[in-house]
Amino acid sequence: MAANITIHSAREIVTMNPSNPSASHVAVRDGRILGVGPLDELTIWGDHTLDHTFADHVLVPGMIEAHAHLLEGALWAFPYVGYFPRRDPSGQWQGGLTTIEELVDHLAVLDASLSDPDQALFCWGLDPIYFDGDRLTARHLDRASSTRQIVVFHASLHLATVNTACLEAGAIADAETEGVVRDEHGRPTGELQEVPAMMLAPPMTPALKSLRNDQSYWTLARLAVNAGVTTVTDLASQALFNQGAADASARIVNDPAYPLRFVPYCTPSFGPTVQDDDAVAARFHELAATNTDKLHYGGIKLIADGSIQGYTAVMNWPGYVTGAPQGLWQVPPDRLDHMVRTYHEAGINVHIHANGDAVIDAAIDAVDRALRTHAWLDHRHTVQHCQLTSAAQYRRMARLGMCGNLFANHLWFWGDQHYASTVGPERAHRLEAAATAKREGVRFSLHSDAAVTPLGQLHTMWCAVNRLTPSGRVLGEHERISAYDALHAVTVGAAYQLHLDHVLGSIEVGKHADFTVLEENPLTVHPIAIRDIGVWGTVLGGVPRPAGSDPIGPTSR
Amino acid sequence: MTTRGARRRVPFTVIGGFLGAGKTTLVNDLLRHAHGERIAVVVNDMGEVSIDADLIAEHDGSTITLANGCICCSLSDEFALSLPDLLDLDPPIDRVVVEASGISDPGSVAQYGTLPGFRLDGVVVLVDVETIRGHAADARIGPQVLRQLERADLLVLTKLDLVAAHDVSEVRSWIADVVGPVPCTDAPRDGLDPSVLFGLDHVAGRDPGGPIDHGFRTTTVRPGAPISRDALDRWLAGLPSHVIRSKGRVHTTDHGPVVVHVVGRRRAITPDRSASPPPPGTGTIVVIGTGEMGGDEAFEHGWDELT
Numbered sequence: 001m002a003a004n005i006t007i008h009s010a011r012e013i014v015t016m017n018p019s020n021p022s023a024s025h026v027a028v029r030d031g032r033i034l035g036v037g038p039l040d041e042l043t044i045w046g047d048h049t050l051d052h053t054f055a056d057h058v059l060v061p062g063m064i065e066a067h068a069h070l071l072e073g074a075l076w077a078f079p080y081v082g083y084f085p086r087r088d089p090s091g092q093w094q095g096g097l098t099t100i101e102e103l104v105d106h107l108a109v110l111d112a113s114l115s116d117p118d119q120a121l122f123c124w125g126l127d128p129i130y131f132d133g134d135r136l137t138a139r140h141l142d143r144a145s146s147t148r149q150i151v152v153f154h155a156s157l158h159l160a161t162v163n164t165a166c167l168e169a170g171a172i173a174d175a176e177t178e179g180v181v182r183d184e185h186g187r188p189t190g191e192l193q194e195v196p197a198m199m200l201a202p203p204m205t206p207a208l209k210s211l212r213n214d215q216s217y218w219t220l221a222r223l224a225v226n227a228g229v230t231t232v233t234d235l236a237s238q239a240l241f242n243q244g245a246a247d248a249s250a251r252i253v254n255d256p257a258y259p260l261r262f263v264p265y266c267t268p269s270f271g272p273t274v275q276d277d278d279a280v281a282a283r284f285h286e287l288a289a290t291n292t293d294k295l296h297y298g299g300i301k302l303i304a305d306g307s308i309q310g311y312t313a314v315m316n317w318p319g320y321v322t323g324a325p326q327g328l329w330q331v332p333p334d335r336l337d338h339m340v341r342t343y344h345e346a347g348i349n350v351h352i353h354a355n356g357d358a359v360i361d362a363a364i365d366a367v368d369r370a371l372r373t374h375a376w377l378d379h380r381h382t383v384q385h386c387q388l389t390s391a392a393q394y395r396r397m398a399r400l401g402m403c404g405n406l407f408a409n410h411l412w413f414w415g416d417q418h419y420a421s422t423v424g425p426e427r428a429h430r431l432e433a434a435a436t437a438k439r440e441g442v443r444f445s446l447h448s449d450a451a452v453t454p455l456g457q458l459h460t461m462w463c464a465v466n467r468l469t470p471s472g473r474v475l476g477e478h479e480r481i482s483a484y485d486a487l488h489a490v491t492v493g494a495a496y497q498l499h500l501d502h503v504l505g506s507i508e509v510g511k512h513a514d515f516t517v518l519e520e521n522p523l524t525v526h527p528i529a530i531r532d533i534g535v536w537g538t539v540l541g542g543v544p545r546p547a548g549s550d551p552i553g554p555t556s557r
Numbered sequence: 558m559t560t561r562g563a564r565r566r567v568p569f570t571v572i573g574g575f576l577g578a579g580k581t582t583l584v585n586d587l588l589r590h591a592h593g594e595r596i597a598v599v600v601n602d603m604g605e606v607s608i609d610a611d612l613i614a615e616h617d618g619s620t621i622t623l624a625n626g627c628i629c630c631s632l633s634d635e636f637a638l639s640l641p642d643l644l645d646l647d648p649p650i651d652r653v654v655v656e657a658s659g660i661s662d663p664g665s666v667a668q669y670g671t672l673p674g675f676r677l678d679g680v681v682v683l684v685d686v687e688t689i690r691g692h693a694a695d696a697r698i699g700p701q702v703l704r705q706l707e708r709a710d711l712l713v714l715t716k717l718d719l720v721a722a723h724d725v726s727e728v729r730s731w732i733a734d735v736v737g738p739v740p741c742t743d744a745p746r747d748g749l750d751p752s753v754l755f756g757l758d759h760v761a762g763r764d765p766g767g768p769i770d771h772g773f774r775t776t777t778v779r780p781g782a783p784i785s786r787d788a789l790d791r792w793l794a795g796l797p798s799h800v801i802r803s804k805g806r807v808h809t810t811d812h813g814p815v816v817v818h819v820v821g822r823r824r825a826i827t828p829d830r831s832a833s834p835p836p837p838g839t840g841t842i843v844v845i846g847t848g849e850m851g852g853d854e855a856f857e858h859g860w861d862e863l864t
């Protein structure tokens with residue numbers, strides 16, 4: 001019978017399958033790849049429809065973002081006011097506000113666009129380290145409005161700056177809460193540090209509570225399609241003990257209209273009735289039993305330390321160049337051991353957030369110890385962020401079968417700061433050491449940690465290949481990797497660490513028909529142009545999903 | 558329905574301490590001896606507290622209801638954002654107790670207790686006398702373990718039956734060396750009376766001045782002369798370190814009637830908005846302390862210099 005096979009022609013198909021690296025056609029049936037090759041090799045499967053939609057385009061395997069968060073879709077409910085330009089869900093560039101004056105002018109425009117004078121103006125994405133000189137204060141924001149409450153939520157998600165109207169509405173001058181920054185007269189400057197102080201700002205709690213909704217899934221999907229991403233992890237899913245989160249994921253992601261595969265990794269938050277790691281493992285298996293082709297509970301996510309730029313990544317000697325303390329463990333090493341061992345023995349893939357080299361040691365030790373008592377060789381436990389991993393650590397990871405997911409976007413967004421003021425030049429040069437990972441035999445991926453930095457694997461590849469900073473520095477030329485290795489990382493490499501490389505990651509027979517449709521071949525353009533390659537959209541399970549500005553929404557029922 | 562700001566501020570207690578310090582035992586004791594208070598126990602992310610099955614009346618998802626009306630909930634990622642919702646519960650809660658996770662800084666968690674609608678009552682940190690010095694000497698987690706002690710208003714020593722008495726006194730002097738004179742009390746083997754942690758509402762009706770449960774003492778102090786708010790604050794700051802809690806109402810010369818709360822080294826003086834505050838020139842402060850604390854006579858000195 002005819003027409004249940006579609007054969008797509010393309011200018012080029014970059015398969016990432018080394019035994020069949022490049023082709024002109026791909027045949028798809030039932031959402032899966034039936035064959036890849038010249039047209040005359042594919043007609044053996046019988047009647048087909050020949051589709052030339054991609055005749056001028058380059059297909060690569062559907063790109064996989066193996067460390068992102070649903071928050072990337074949620075924050076766009078509010079205006080973005082960051083230093084770096086960022087594409088909104090409709091594809092428009094936003095932000096790019098490089099001085100306090102530009103920020104204030106933009107806030108004034110946003111203020112004027114709101115008709116209800118009582119509505120607060122909440123916006124996000126500010127990174128004040130890029131403003132020369134002055135620290136942003138309430139006085140600056142007052143120039144945008146002296147009557148409307150304004151909250152500017154910083155990119156770090158740990159700080160906010162508010163205007164005087166907000167300080168007054170929250171009676172913040174009288175608060176005893178730590179984290180209310182004050183001037184030499186004891187008056188609040190407008191900067192609020194950490195969640196309790198931020199919650200003093202009346203608009204903050206309703207804004208943050210509003211982020212957890214169905215729309216954030218759909219917005220994330222629009223951003224992903226526009227960036228050419230077909231699979232996104234949610235690397236801090238609350239689904240284990242939050243039935244609402246589990247229900248929402250199932251309802252939305254399994255909707256045929258939803259154009260993304262979604263791979264939650266669950267953080268094991270305990271409650272009064274679920275107290276131990278065995279119960280977490282059992283609950284995870286219940287969730288994983290509901291897995292579909294599109295919604296795949298992949299494993300457990302643990303958080304072992306903080307961030308380098310927040311000086312909370314836990315460092316080995318000699319620590320931070322500022323002499324800041326070693327960092328903050330988020331879980332004691334013995335406890336980490338116990339969790340890793342329990343989940344390992346239960347056959348659950350574990351991804352461990354570890355930035356500082358001391359915590360990376362602890363993560364490797366935990367896996368090492370688990371393997372001594374329980375021989376699961378194909379665990380693929382992964383160090384997430386993996387920012388300061390040394391060559392010796394990569395060698396241990398390789399021997400133990402661990403993977404790395406490297407936060408390549410840091411090279412661009414914070415590389416200059418790491419060079420100058422966190423870890424200093426030498427360790428900044430080997431930050432996100434992808435070449436070392438490859439040389440030492442560690443399978444790795446590259447990520448954005450969206451919403452921390454924008455979702456978009458072409459940009460992330462560009463970072464790992466070029467290692468440029470905004471000041472023009474090449475940060476670690478010896479850690480640059482080829483475009484091929486970078487594309488491998490965001491396709492096969494990512495699929496591997498999610499235990500999905502048998503169905504995702506390359507364009508070859510039997511796998512899901514997930515493609516990223518590009519204007520140019522990222523392996524042959526000049527490396528500096530990788531991030532500028534146009535994205536037509538994606539194909540998910542054989543269904544074309546064009547990039548665009550219209551919102552994506554549920555199938556109407 | 559009143560608005561949040563107009564309500565009584567709900568006392569907010571943080572219980573911290575490293576993994577294994579005995580938080581589960583303590584929380585269950587508190588729930589068992591709630592004395593009619595409706596306590597909301599909030600189990601922090603990655604917490605170690607598990608509620609004894611015999612206390613549980615029903616549980617639905619992330620909230621447990623106890624037969625005595627207390628509740629226990631896990632707010633997980635919405636820990637922070639949902640905390641103000643506790644103020645809307647009906648019937649209203651009398652107190653919030655938050656368990657800080659074993660590695661976290663209880664002083665940071667305590668900042669939520671400064672938000673509108675709450676009154677930060679105190680940060681109580683449990684110390685396992687057997688393991689504390691080892692944890693504090695650990696190159697990796699030591700700094701965070703010490704930080705927990707530094708952030709405490711009141712330390713409670715636990716696992717006392719596992720070590721010899723002279724080791725306990727060594728731990729006490731080690732604590733005094735590393736964090737200074739933080740009030741410090743022992744957790745009795747048969748459970749800590751909530752009065753010790755939650756103040757003296759519970760001991761009303763008992764015979765003041767006499768010994769109370771588990772070797773704690775309580776006494777009632779009356780300012781010997783009219784006193785200003787500042788002087789009252791100085792008097793409270795000078796209380797001996799055997800004092801664990803104080804609560805009272807005093808009519809000050811410059812700020813009128815005030816309520817006094819002391820938990821270990823944390824003290825708060827807030828306006829007394831009750832229907833019948835003490836008349837000018839009077840007041841009463843109830844003090845609870847360890848067995849070493851003296852009787853009334855120990856508190857009589859000092860007023861004259863202050864006024």
Ligand SMILES: [Zn+2]
Binds near residue numbers: 068
């Ligand atoms: Zn993340």
